[in-house]
Structure formats: C-alpha cells, structure tokens
Amino acid sequence: MTMKIYFAGSIRGGRDNKELYFQLIQHLAQYGQILTEHIGNRNLTEFGEDGPSDEWIYNRDMSWVQESDVVIAEISIPSLGVGYEVGKAEDMNKKILCLYKNQQDKSLSAMINGNPNMKIARYETLEDAVSHIDNFFQLLE
Amino acid sequence: MTMKIYFAGSIRGGRDNKELYFQLIQHLAQYGQILTEHIGNRNLTEFGEDGPSDEWIYNRDMSWVQESDVVIAEISIPSLGVGYEVGKAEDMNKKILCLYKNQQDKSLSAMINGNPNMKIARYETLEDAVSHIDNFFQLLE
Numbered sequence: 001m002t003m004k005i006y007f008a009g010s011i012r013g014g015r016d017n018k019e020l021y022f023q024l025i026q027h028l029a030q031y032g033q034i035l036t037e038h039i040g041n042r043n044l045t046e047f048g049e050d051g052p053s054d055e056w057i058y059n060r061d062m063s064w065v066q067e068s069d070v071v072i073a074e075i076s077i078p079s080l081g082v083g084y085e086v087g088k089a090e091d092m093n094k095k096i097l098c099l100y101k102n103q104q105d106k107s108l109s110a111m112i113n114g115n116p117n118m119k120i121a122r123y124e125t126l127e128d129a130v131s132h133i134d135n136f137f138q139l140l141e
Numbered sequence: 142m143t144m145k146i147y148f149a150g151s152i153r154g155g156r157d158n159k160e161l162y163f164q165l166i167q168h169l170a171q172y173g174q175i176l177t178e179h180i181g182n183r184n185l186t187e188f189g190e191d192g193p194s195d196e197w198i199y200n201r202d203m204s205w206v207q208e209s210d211v212v213i214a215e216i217s218i219p220s221l222g223v224g225y226e227v228g229k230a231e232d233m234n235k236k237i238l239c240l241y242k243n244q245q246d247k248s249l250s251a252m253i254n255g256n257p258n259m260k261i262a263r264y265e266t267l268e269d270a271v272s273h274i275d276n277f278f279q280l281l282e
Contacts, residue, residue: 012247012250078151078154080221080227080252084225084228085252110153111222113199
C-alpha cells in the first residue's frame with residue numbers, strides 16, 4: 001500500500017522557504033503520496049487561500065493528518081499552524097520527523113526541541129535534509 | 142480558589158510584542174495567578190533560556206497548561222510553541238482565548254482561524270485587547 005505523507009511547512013507564517021519545501025516534497029514523493037503538495041506551490045503566498053474557507057482548510061488538514069502514515073515538518077520558519085499540526089500528529093501517535101535548518105539569529109522552540117516525542121533533524125544544506133529524510137524512511141522499514 | 146491563567150506568547154518566534162505581553166499580563170493579574178509571567182519579561186530575548194534545558198521548559202510548560210483554568214494566547218507573532226500550546230490546551234478542554242492584532246501584511250493561520258474550538262478576539266489597540274479579556278472573564282462567571 002502506498003504510504004501517505006503529510007508535509008507541514010509555513011504558509012501564513014511566511015513563504016521564504018517555499019522553494020525548499022518544493023524540493024523536499026519532490027524528494028519525498030519517492031516514498032509515497034504527498035497529501036499536502038500545495039505547501040511547495042511557488043504561487044502560494046502568505047495570503048494564499050487554498051480552500052473556500054479557513055474552516056474547510058482546517059477540516060481538510062486535520063483529516064489529512066489523521067489519514068497520514070508519517071508527518072514530515074519543516075520547522076525553520078516559526079508558524080502557528082505547523083506547531084499546531086505537529087502537536088496533533090503527536091496525539092495521533094504518528095511518526096514525525098522535524099527538519100530544522102540551523103540559523104544563527106534564531107533558536108528552535110522549546111516545545112519542539114524539548115519534546116521527547118519529536119525527532120528533530122538539523123541541517124545546513126538541502127543535501128543534508130535529503131539524507132535525514134532517507135535515514136528516517138530507512139528506519140521505518 | 143484563585144484562577145490559574147496560562148498566558149502564551151512568542152519567545153523564540155520573536156520578541157517584538159514583549160511590551161504588549163507585559164501589559165496584557167499586568168491586566169490579567171486581576172483575574173488570577175499568571176503561571177507564565179516570564180513571557181512579559183522585557184529582558185527575555187528570542188535566545189532567552191528561562192530554564193536549565195529545553196526538556197525542563199517543555200515539561201514545566203505542559204504541567205502549567207494542565208494545571209491552568211484558562212489559556213490566554215497572544216497569537217499575532219507566528220510561533221511554533223504557541224501553536225503547539227493552544228493545540229494541547231484544546232486537547233485538555235481548557236477555556237482558550239486567542240488575541241490577534243490585525244495586521245495588514247499578515248493573515249492568521251487557518252489551523253487557528255478555522256478551528257471551531259478556538260475563540261479568537263481581533264483587536265487594534267491595547268484597550269481593545271483588554272476589553273476582550275474582560276468580556277471573556279465575565280462570560281466565565
């Protein structure tokens with residue numbers, strides 16, 4: 001059966017990493033079906049609505065988290081939605097990988113970094129991030 | 142019995158609103174004990190550690206959410222931790238008020254705005270925010 005992957009990344013928190021999300025999603029696609037391909041859409045801005053209403057988006061995304069086998073969260077840009085989603089994924093006992101790009105002027109939330117249920121992979125380059133993803137899926141098998 | 146209030150605001154997501162958090166906490170203090178007074182600490186920066194380790198901070202904050210009667214979240218600055226905390230407060234059936242300062246260049250996460258369990262009060266000025274807080278506590282009585 002095809003694995004279902006929920007990729008979480010910032011939308012309204014800011015789209016500075018949209019190109020990175022796109023690349024990560026491209027790589028993830030070899031492992032299964034990406035439920036949230038729109039996160040990597042270069043045309044989706046921080047005002048981007050990808051549904052008829054926020055209630056609709058909320059219900060769709062929560063169904064997708066429920067339906068997913070694994071959650072890959074790119075957490076380098078602070079985002080209320082991503083924080084909320086990884087918490088719900090934790091409640092649902094999903095396998096979660098958090099990818100965090102090291103940044104000199106920022107530090108990662110203690111709610112994620114200090115959380116024993118979160119596996120956090122820190123990276124510098126896209127290649128590093130891709131290796132972390134490959135390791136994560138190898139360990140799942 | 143004194144009401145216990147968990148105030149959530151951005152730390153590592155950015156401290157641009159620390160003065161606002163301080164003012165809101167000052168106002169909230171009339172309604173009970175603020176478990177998270179450090180959120181309004183002007184000396185706490187986005188690198189600020191307010192505990193010996195992130196694990197310690199995570200455990201303390203989750204205990205405080207559990208212990209609280211109400212959660213007041215200032216959600217204007219995107220923050221992984223605040224998104225995580227409001228989700229956990231929701232799981233614990235806490236009474237939650239989200240305060241959001243209207244901003245032209247940003248829009249609120251659909252995970253919060255589209256979530257039927259979140260009461261969101263939008264405001265422009267500190268006075269507006271204070272009125273929302275007063276209304277929230279009056280309705281609790």
